[in-house]
Each structure stands twice: as C-alpha cells, then as structure tokens.
Amino acid sequence: MDQADFPTVLRFFKALAHESRLRLLGMVAERAHNVQELAARLDLTEPTASHHLAILRGLGLVTLRVEGNNHWYTLNPDALTQAARAVLSREQVAGLAPGANAPDREQAILRNFVTPEGVLTQIPVNRKKRRVILAWLVRKFDLGRAYSELEVNKILQKHHNDPATLRRDLIGYKMVSRQSGEYRRLEDSEWQP
Amino acid sequence: MDQADFPTVLRFFKALAHESRLRLLGMVAERAHNVQELAARLDLTEPTASHHLAILRGLGLVTLRVEGNNHWYTLNPDALTQAARAVLSREQVAGLAPGANAPDREQAILRNFVTPEGVLTQIPVNRKKRRVILAWLVRKFDLGRAYSELEVNKILQKHHNDPATLRRDLIGYKMVSRQSGEYRRLEDSEWQP
DNA sequence: CTAATGGTTAGATATTTATCTAATTAGATT
DNA sequence: AATCTAATTAGATAAATATCTAACCATTAG
Known part of the structure; x- marks a missing residue:
C-alpha cells in the first residue's frame, strides 16, 4: 500500500x-x-x-x-x-478526504512542491501553480473563525519557513481576509474560478 | 489502545x-x-x-x-x-489469536475446564479457578454497553448450559454489575487483585 | 481405477450495519 | 415567550456481508 x-x-x-x-x-x-x-x-x-x-x-x-x-x-x-502506515500521520489521513485526490493536474503540482509530510520544498513562481499550493494551504484554516497574525504564522510555519510571504499571498489571492489585525479564511466561492 | x-x-x-x-x-x-x-x-x-x-x-x-x-x-x-501500533508487529497480531492472551497458569486452567471450541465442561468449585474461568467469560462482553438479561444468557449459553449460575457468579465476583435490569461489564481494574 | 481427504465455489438465507424520515433537544435570535 | 438553527435520537427500511449446505475439484491412498 x-x-x-x-x-x-x-x-x-x-x-x-x-x-x-x-x-x-x-x-x-x-x-x-x-x-x-x-x-x-x-x-x-x-x-x-x-x-x-x-x-x-x-x-x-x-x-x-x-x-x-x-x-x-x-x-x-x-x-x-x-x-498501518497509511493511518500513522495526520497528512496521510487528510488524504482520505473527498476530493483530496481529485484533480490529477493539481495533485501532480502538489507532489512536486510538497513532501509527503506536508512541507513545501519551494513556493512556485508560476501563478497557476502558486494558486494550487495556496488553495491547499488555505484548507489548513477553519472557516468562520478569526486568527491572529501569530496563529496564522504558526500554522504556515509547519509547511514552510517563510510564513510571511505565504500569508501575504493568501490575502493577495483573496483566500484570506485581514480586517483590523484579524485574519479569516474566505469561502472557496470567493476566489474560485 | x-x-x-x-x-x-x-x-x-x-x-x-x-x-x-x-x-x-x-x-x-x-x-x-x-x-x-x-x-x-x-x-x-x-x-x-x-x-x-x-x-x-x-x-x-x-x-x-x-x-x-x-x-x-x-x-x-x-x-x-x-x-495502528496494534497491528505493527507479528507479536501484536498473534495476540489476537483466540486464547492467546492468558498467562500460563491461567491457560492451563482454561484448558482443563474449557474445550477448544470454547465450551465449559464444568464450573470449577475452587474459587481461584472459578475466578479464572469467569475472567475469561467476562471478556465475551463489551465494555461500556448495557445488556439485557436475555442477551447475557444468550452469550453465556454458548459456553455452558447453565447461564444463570454463571451470570450470578459474574456479579458475585464484581466483574459485571446489574442495575435496574441492565447488565454491564466492569473494567478489569474493578475486580483484579 | 475407486474411494477418501482437504479445499474451494455457488447459491440461498440470515445477520449485521447504513440510511432515511420524523420526532426531539439545546442553544441562539427576535 | 416564540421562533429558528444545528444537532442528535428513535425507529423503520434498505443494503451489504457472513454463514451455511450442496456441489465440485485436486490430490493422495488403497
């Protein structure tokens, strides 16, 4: 397996x-x-x-x-x-979610930039690819809940050692909003094609 | 686990x-x-x-x-x-075999009073031996779930043709509780030495 | 070659488990 | 208080899966 x-x-x-x-x-x-x-x-x-x-x-x-x-x-x-390894890590289990394995192209991009442990090897320069990575990242956040900048960084840190760039990108792509220091994940429909 | x-x-x-x-x-x-x-x-x-x-x-x-x-x-x-660890080694898996978990002395007692098919040939008179048999029987019940008297009997019947005696013994040894007609298996710690 | 032994396959039935709708509970909103 | 919303519980039905008997196949023993 x-x-x-x-x-x-x-x-x-x-x-x-x-x-x-x-x-x-x-x-x-x-x-x-x-x-x-x-x-x-x-x-x-x-x-x-x-x-x-x-x-x-x-x-x-x-x-x-x-x-x-x-x-x-x-x-x-x-x-x-x-x-048994298939259920040993949170990342592996998350791979069981519906659609987690869905679009092949996106999955290939994820495989190219993300290790099986969920760590980004680099941030893609190409906009479309970066979008795929950010769309994957934004799912680490709960909907309908406010995060402080510190919390946002803490979560992003798990996936890359430059959380600030990722945080700005998430806002740039309108996947996350910032209002008076509070960060919120936006519904997929806000930014999806 | x-x-x-x-x-x-x-x-x-x-x-x-x-x-x-x-x-x-x-x-x-x-x-x-x-x-x-x-x-x-x-x-x-x-x-x-x-x-x-x-x-x-x-x-x-x-x-x-x-x-x-x-x-x-x-x-x-x-x-x-x-x-997942429960299935990581051959030893752990072997522990799933029927009767695998009993220490030697107890296993000998079980062999003496229980056929390989799991049927009691007699109920030991000696208290210590009876205790071993009852400890083995109580594992046929799930923890944290209520059984009716009918259900209890049905399970015990598989192992002996006098379920009522066994049922009373299980309660006597505090391996099973009865409250307002509901039977519950008790944690091992309740009755173990 | 024939019978016996150990195993698998096929198909019918029984048991277990999922699923739905309806009813109920608990918290939030007006 | 009355209503609305999210969730759970109850109970009936539907779907999936285990189990058995009967039939069959392959190998060994007589």
Whole structure:
C-alpha cells in the first residue's frame, strides 16, 4: 500500500473489521495453519474459513503454501505494517478526504512542491501553480473563525519557513481576509474560478 | 489502545471499515468541521453523518468542541497512531489469536475446564479457578454497553448450559454489575487483585 | 481405477450495519 | 415567550456481508 490510495485503505480496514478474520490473522501469526485447524478453533465451517482467508489473501495479508491436499496459511507481516502506515500521520489521513485526490493536474503540482509530510520544498513562481499550493494551504484554516497574525504564522510555519510571504499571498489571492489585525479564511466561492 | 485488547482492536477496524467514516476522518484531519459541512460534502443527511461521527467519537478518534449550536469535530491523531501500533508487529497480531492472551497458569486452567471450541465442561468449585474461568467469560462482553438479561444468557449459553449460575457468579465476583435490569461489564481494574 | 481427504465455489438465507424520515433537544435570535 | 438553527435520537427500511449446505475439484491412498 503506497500512498494511502483510498480504495485500498478502505479494503484493508474492511478486511480486518471482522472477528473471525482478526482471529484468523492472529492464528496464522503464531504459525502456519491449514484450513481445518483454523475452522475448528474458530468454530466455523471450512467454507466459511476459506472465504475469510480468500479475503485476507486478496490483500496480501496472508500467504498460502500448498502442500499436497493441505493449504498452509501464514501471516505476511510486511503487508500489515505497510498498511498501518497509511493511518500513522495526520497528512496521510487528510488524504482520505473527498476530493483530496481529485484533480490529477493539481495533485501532480502538489507532489512536486510538497513532501509527503506536508512541507513545501519551494513556493512556485508560476501563478497557476502558486494558486494550487495556496488553495491547499488555505484548507489548513477553519472557516468562520478569526486568527491572529501569530496563529496564522504558526500554522504556515509547519509547511514552510517563510510564513510571511505565504500569508501575504493568501490575502493577495483573496483566500484570506485581514480586517483590523484579524485574519479569516474566505469561502472557496470567493476566489474560485 | 494499550495492549491489543481484542474487542477494542475489532471496534477500531469496524469504525474505519466504511467509506463515509474514512472520508469524515479525512476531512476532520484537514481542519475542524461542523456536522452540516461534513454531511454536505459527503452527500449524506445530517443524522447519518452524526451517527458516523458518534462511532468515531466513541473510539476517541475524533474530538468534539461545542460552540453554541455548532459542533466542531477534529481529528485526534494520537488515537489513530496508537491504534495502528496494534497491528505493527507479528507479536501484536498473534495476540489476537483466540486464547492467546492468558498467562500460563491461567491457560492451563482454561484448558482443563474449557474445550477448544470454547465450551465449559464444568464450573470449577475452587474459587481461584472459578475466578479464572469467569475472567475469561467476562471478556465475551463489551465494555461500556448495557445488556439485557436475555442477551447475557444468550452469550453465556454458548459456553455452558447453565447461564444463570454463571451470570450470578459474574456479579458475585464484581466483574459485571446489574442495575435496574441492565447488565454491564466492569473494567478489569474493578475486580483484579 | 475407486474411494477418501482437504479445499474451494455457488447459491440461498440470515445477520449485521447504513440510511432515511420524523420526532426531539439545546442553544441562539427576535 | 416564540421562533429558528444545528444537532442528535428513535425507529423503520434498505443494503451489504457472513454463514451455511450442496456441489465440485485436486490430490493422495488403497
């Protein structure tokens, strides 16, 4: 599971969201088991166990070794840890929001200028690209709430070491307003095409 | 989520095993949102969004700040990473196997009185042994939820044909409380040495 | 070659979980 | 107070998913 691809993340959680499958995973983490053993210990029929194993296998969470009539299932620990990474950072989770992965072109721009941790490597000179970056940045602010300049800087600081330039740009692009020292995020409709 | 307590791990995965809830989590990871915003962006009704948020909140995955009529939800990133740890190592996953978590002595007692299918062959007369069996039984119940007597019996019935005795013992050992007909599993700390 | 063993596949049914509308609560506004 | 707004709760219905039995496939044993 690379960069928190939504359908895969969802499939992963669905796979683990069932008592029997969690138990199966636990058992094959101890040692290899065949289907009969697994079914017996979980008090399931073999077809049911087989069905669950197929789901786990489809995600690469378990691996199958065939030996005559016996099918030996074991845990694939790498798949698990890789998957768990998908929810380890706030940035990764934010990538699950609807539209977060939407327009390819914008995403490519973000990938070019923003590290996976959410840090800007540089501020684009090109106006259209800068706009994409600023549109992404402005979402770090809540709507309908006032921020002091200090707060604005603190948030921007997380993403770039020159918050002042970004702050001025956000105002220039009418994504943020300033009135008597109070900063407010403006509705998307104020500045979108 | 401390040491991969099975019901909690399961609840966690169930909470995240739904498209809408993953999206919600993504949105509140970006910034605080109120219920209307969330419902609108996900094309759900407010009650539905509210329902999902309650599930996420029950697990501590999101936190709620009330401000007048508005309920602002934000991500609780700690809960997420803590939970993800539960599946990071093979040892942790093996802890999900049925019966995996009991220390040796207790496991021996369990083996003596419980079949591999989880059925009690007899209820120990010895208090210490009975305690081990009851401690194992009480984990079949979720914390923080009320059960009717019928539900309690239904669960106990799976493990022994005299659920009434077991039910009374669970209360006697202070592992379960009864108040006005409602049964609740008590925290381990209430009855552990 | 035939029977037995372990496993999977197919399809019907049962269970669980999401979703909606309607009713209700709590805070803000007039 | 009366009304409005945002949110939650309740309860009914709809959708998704698990489970079983029966049928089937592949391999091994007689």
